Amino acid sequence: MESDDAAENRIRTMVLEAFADTIVPGEKRTADDPAIAGVDTGGGAVVCGAVELLEHPAGGLAPALETICVELDAYAREHAEAQGITLDPDLPPFVGLPFAARTALVQQLTDPAHPDKQMWVGLALFCNMAFDSAPHLHTVDALAAGHPGLTTMGYAAPGADGLWGFPAFSYGRQLADQHPHTTATGSPA
Template sequence: MTEPDRRSVLKALTATVAALAAGASVTSPAAAADASESWTTQTLEAFSDTLIPGERRFPGDVAVAGAVTGPGAVQAGVVDLLNSPSLPVAGLLPAIATLLDARALAYAALRLIWLPPTRPPFVGLSFSDRTALVGGLFDSGDPDRPIWQVLSLLVGLAFDTAGQQDTVQALAQGHPGLAWLRFPGPDPDGLWRFRDFSYGRPLAALHPETTASGSPA
């Protein structure tokens, strides 16, 4: 991947995070279904499953390693999030997956690991080798480290916050990540107020000019 391509990928990933933070609606089950059998999707699923593992979805699932029981990033809809046409990263996913697969090929060659030719190289690695490879991607001297850092943030957003859905709808539909984390539901009007302070007491007095929405004066 050339230097301009790196910048384009990082720019798109960062813009995706910004769009999610702004509350963009990105649910795209059709796009995810169309991509479910592609090598790009398998590679990205395997990367996501390495960061937030889950159980296999079906017998013979090769992208999800099945290292744990319970849901992981893949079950929580990371593919929906990444493939959404509403976000600027979708068109660059093949380049990201190709970069990761190239790193997997190099990793396997140095260790004389045989990779099945019918799977993407990263998917062909064992879970322990996937974990070792991904850990190295975050080394301070890695030229692509910013790409993996932002991509990992998106993986976390899919699981921890259901970033690809409206939160109220995600809870109503039993989003796997939110359910696993026991994310609390809103009040009857759809708003979260958290009347119980996490430390058992308020940390500061409410400013008298705080707005009704909770914004500072």
């Protein structure tokens, strides 16, 4: 039997995954995956590590995630009632919303007039960052693992030395002459 802490963590994770999937949708991991709506193909924010990024201590959101999920579920209950949506009692309210309703609710929460807009926009930005920059991962490792967001964004793989260099100039032409005191490692003298 699942402990109370484990159940609370599982529910919180589902709510965060559903929010992240609303921001950058992806395909379902399994046919019975309730958090991911499956409205897009490929990996979305969840597969790209949105929950891991949100929980990372450096981001500053981790201590507030429990409260954020409780508030999101409360808003989801209100939204479902206002829209005449029957929620599955076995799922957290936000997870139980159809994708279009999730999207409409997130649009309301991030509207400039919403009093808590900054919190919801911040949550959305972290979900987006997990997809398009993967700041919680070393870029070389993320690319080697086939990170869906970085590959979709067209990140180039590093050279054999593990570094990014531009032997043919990144703009396709040399923009300036190298300073005469530049060292062999590229540092100014």
